[in-house]
Amino acid sequence: MEKPIGEITHYYGHLGVAIAKFNQAVKIGETVHLKGAHTDFTQTIESIQYDHKDIESAKKGQEVGIKVGEKVREGDKIYAV
Template sequence: MQEKEIGTITHYYGHLSVGIVELQDALKIGDTVHIKGHTADFTEVVESMQIEHANVTEAKCSCS
């Protein structure tokens, strides 16, 4: 499957496997994400998400 960029990680907490992502496209629980940066390159399945501390199953871009 071809990869596409869906957002940018603004903060990542490795000890928790938690990231704050500024989305440019939709993301949902169960999606596999590829994290690639200066010192990281790995894939992970999205197991949970929150927006403002509220659990959600899907997040969409808030682009205008």
């Protein structure tokens, strides 16, 4: 069983950006699986922002914006692939 590494806390549909809180460090280039009741897709993290500034990685416990290729919902889980 996969163990979640984070969770979606908000989604900005007009931007295609999800706010995610990670419980471990992640960086650009890592592949993640986003899964929820109506969500199920895998993608590579191509962009991470903190406080509207591009960053290379997110620290454990940090809430960051990530660009997502599909709609996600609050509460969706993020898994490492």
